[in-house]
Amino acid sequence: MMTRFLFHRVLLIVSSVFFCSIQARELRFVQAIWRHGDRAPGKLPYPNDQYNEDYWPRGWEQLTDLGAEQLEELGNFFRDRYVGKFINETFKTSEIYILSSESDRATASAQAFADGMFHLNQCSSNGGARKAPVPIHTTGTEDEDFLLKPTSTDCPEYDQYFTENASGLLNELATKYADLYTFLANVTGFGPGITTDNVADLSNVKREMAHNLTQPEWFNQTWPQYDGNTTLGIISEIDRQVRLNEFSSVNLHKFRGGFLLGDWLQRAKNVANKSQSNPSKMLLYSSHDGTLLSLLYSLKVADGEQIPYAAAVIMEIYEGDVDSFEVEISYRKNGELLPRIVPGCDQACPIDKFYNILQENAYFSLDKVLKTCKVRKNKSDDKRDNDKKKHDKHKNKKDSSEEDE
Structure with a gap:
């Protein structure tokens, strides 16, 4: 009888410790990126195709109503997962920042996402007017957006390597x-x-x-x-x-996804050293299939498939006991949330280990990207510098020793 009593007492203690250890882990930051929703083609798929631009109410390349529904559904998923649990029921600019590529379909997708996440199509709680829209920021450039539309950028070194090797x-x-x-x-x-x-x-x-x-x-x-x-x-x-x-080797996917990976890695470090402040809880990017593909390859978790509409890569950063931080990567596609485990890590990976494994695939400054790409100097440099300043305004400063060499 005494043996059974002691066994149950030990089991209770172990269970309590395990439960407390689970409870002790808290979500501290989320950064995510999604592909826009369904869209019209950019042109006729082939010369004899009969379906010209007249068949697309919003015009070539534009988000369709179906695409808006897909992003609203993704927003509802984020609402169920985070709103009221991690972030405020109503949008707060100090908590969340949404950045889109300059593309119409990406900005419209971000708007549809925000509608789903914050139920903006409903009246406000006091019975008044419809809820105010959520601000959607853009990178300010489309042809030179190394962060959110890297496959459209000028990178002579990428072009040469692709021609010679792929x-x-x-x-x-x-x-x-x-x-x-x-x-x-x-x-x-x-x-x-x-x-x-x-x-x-x-x-x-x-x-x-x-x-x-x-x-x-x-x-x-x-x-x-x-x-x-x-x-x-x-x-x-x-x-x-x-x-x-287009992303079949490290040299190729680093040119395309390395800057975005560096952006995420550095922000994870900022969260761990408690210097991340604006936004304080969530940074969301609206982009394109090539952007997600290059990121997944740079993270070493690509699955060999193309990116569906409204798919999202999500990084959650958790704080455990004694200022320990862990990263978890998930990939949501076709309505299913799939864990992605970086080789050498568990699903929950300590930030320092995660950083050390992946830093070789990353660029930590736009200047480094431009230098490595051997982008030709021209009159657009002033514009690029202004775009860089705009991006850096929302990116915490980092120790120069952590920059890619």
Whole structure:
């Protein structure tokens, strides 16, 4: 009897210690980045396509109503996870900062996200007017946005490395699918000069299909020589390989995602040393598929798939006992939250360990990115300097010893 009593007493003590250790860990900061929602194509997917810009009420490249719904759903997910538990029920500028690329579809996505997160389409609690909009900030540039639209930037070193080391895939695909390319050259209007990039761009018809725009039957044609796959299925696979090939080595994905990774790593350090103040709890980025792809590759957690609309990469920073801080990375896509474990870490990874593993993939200053890319000096330098100052205003200062060399 005494033995059983002692066993239960020890079990109670152990359970209490375990429960307290769980309770002791507190969420301190969240930084997240998402891809915009469903959008119109940027142009006709192929010359013979009948669905011109008139079929898209907002015009080429613009967010659709479906895309707005997707981002509002993501905002609702953030509301359920954080609002009233970690951040205030109403938006507070001291807690949250939302930054978007200059692209219309990204800024509109951020607005839709904020509607979902703070239920802005509802009346205020005092029964008055509709809730005030949440401010959405932009990077101020589209062609030179190394933070949120890096795949559109000028980086001669990236271009040269890609040409010398990765462009061979384009020719390999053209050889492998020669029969398909010949067929597509005729039915699409591209003609005999059709390229692998042209074929990959044909996948944009899936944007039309999402809006019930009927496609030619040849998209459903099967190809026995290609394992019985359909034309659209093969096109989709070519598009996947071509897109991921842009980030297929450290040298490639660091050029594209290294600055964003450095931004996140440095902010995590700031949270750990308690110097992060503006915003104090959450920094949210609205961007593009290439931005998320380059970040996932730089984090060493890419899954070999393309980025769906409204997908999000989330970093949560927790404080445990004795000023110990841990980082957790999650990837939400298609409504499912998936943990992502950096090689060499557990799901909850101490910040110092996390930083040390990933710093080789990061750039910690825009100047370093420009120098490494060998960006040509021109009259836009003054504009770039102003954009850098705008970004740095919302980025805490760091010790120069932590900068990438």
